[in-house]
Amino acid sequence: MKRSKINNLIDEGITFLNSRNYTLPPQASWSLEDWIKNREKVGEITKRRIGWDLTDFDSGDYKKTGLLLYTLSNGFIGQDGKPVDQPFSNKILLVEENQVTPMHHHRSKMEDIINLGGGNLQIKIYNMDKKEGVEKYSPVKIFHNEMWESYEPGTVINLKPGDRIRLDPNHYHEFWGQPGHGKVLVEEVSSVNDDRTDNIFVDKFCRFPEITEDEKPKYLLCTELPGTDKFNDLIQKYLETG
Ligand SMILES: [Fe+2]
Known part of the structure; x- marks a missing residue:
């Protein structure tokens, strides 16, 4: 994805959040210079991958297959595979009409x-089979609006403002904003999350696509904060060489 496009899409996202009276933490609007100024203090933010996360899943068509997220809080997993301190994670997702996050x-x-709020979120659900594939035969038992429900495999659940659904590790899911109802503001409350290893896609999508640097970043993504190689590259490209 081009950096100019990422800048524009995050601008659009902030405009949408303002329209929903949703305010992000201060780091959401920090510039590259702000991150440099605070680089000694933000080690935990880098480690927990807090902040902007924008992906087109390497599809080349963000509006069709893509997602903009902001991780508000997260723990991290230790060498024993367990959360080191905080066992929970919290994100917001901005989902456009017909914009798919793949199965x-x-x-x-x-x-x-x-x-x-905003529009409606449509979620298609299946169970997972024993080989970690999609199982298309058995009903999906799922906790929806705090009640156990059972749905036919492949059912598309329409999540309206105020609705919630719990997706367990055995639930395959794909979602998008319902056309004609507008962009959706979604909150995700979850167990501790490591997006580098935890997302298993049916098709071979890439969670963190390459970025083409065609203009200076207005916002840094959670994968390029102080302490990462990408951060050093950005400083060198835009600040040290003028
Ligand atoms: Fe998911």
């Missing part, structure tokens, strides 16, 4: 997906 499940994360 996937999570190896360890259990997530509550909550529609905070």
Whole structure:
């Protein structure tokens, strides 16, 4: 993805959040210079991958297959595979009409997906089979609006503002904003989350696509904060060489 496009899409996202009276933490609007100024203090933010996360899953068509997220809080997993301190994670997701996050499940994360308003979120669900594939035969038992429900495999659940659904590791899911109803503000409350290893897609999508640097970043993504190689590259490109 081009950096100029990422800058524009995050600008659009902030405009949408303002329209929903949703305010992000201060780091959401920090410039590259702000991150440099605070680089000694933000080690935990880098480690926990807090902040902007924008992906087109390497599809080349963000509006069709893509997602903009902001991780508000997260723990991290230790060498023993368990959360070191905080066992929970919290994100917001901005989902556009007909913009698909492709079919996937999570190896360890259990997530509550909550529609905070705007449009409607449509979620297609299946069970996972014993070989970690999509199972298309048995009903999906799922916790929806705090009640156990059973749905036919492949059912598309329409999550309206105020609705929530709990996706467990055995639930394959794909979601998008319902056309004609507008962009959706979604909250995710989950167990501790490592997006580098936890997302298993049916098709071979890439969670963190390459970025083409065609203009200076207005915002840094959670993968390029102080302490990462990418951060050093950006400083060198835009500040040290003028
Ligand atoms: Fe998911």
